[in-house]
Amino acid sequence: TQLLEQSPQFLSIQEGENLTVYCNSSSVFSSLQWYRQEPGEGPVLLVTVVTGGEVKKLKRLTFQFGDARKDSSLHITAAQPGDTGLYLCAGNRQRYGGSQGNLIFGKGTKLSVKP
């Protein structure tokens, strides 16, 4: 059973389009992180959200944490070829001050942005 479900699994769009990817769970997380992974490299952290309902913006990327802290979304405006990659969400199940090791990763959304 996958604790964190990401959708869609694959997404291929044209440059300039908008998109949203989702990360859903039946579990509550103390915080949730989004990573981007490029081929041949390890994941790189984009953002961490910690408060239910929180919205964070990183240039053209908007991240939202669900009110109940069970789900999250990533919205990209005017996608560019440089946005291509695997987007992973990761939830921390531990309470505040708990172990860093309880980070659960989703399988990711593979995004391809064509020029």
Added chain:
Amino acid sequence: DARVTQTPRDKVTEMGQEVTMRCQPILGHNTVFWYRQTMMQGLELLAYFRNRAPLDDSGMPKDRFSAEMPDATLATLKIQPSEPRDSAVYFCASGSRLAGGSKSDEQFFGPGTRLTVL
């Protein structure tokens, strides 16, 4: 700039052989993680250490996998004997507890070791 390094980047071996993967965490980081990534399962936590002590290795097949931190600058993951189902990309990541115990702990990943067991 500070990065996690992993060696080797690629390893092809035959079933039954021993495989050792090495990781150098970012200097000053006190937590080290080993993950395995496959298409089917995604990114799975195998083990992690804090201050060189193993805290959790429940994700690791104990009969053939072992993880150690001989010192603060080196973490190793060993598979003996290796099997074709061990073929995957193995990532090491390091991190440190942020000041004040913030919940927003970041993990810094290395480039991975792509293991192929024939």
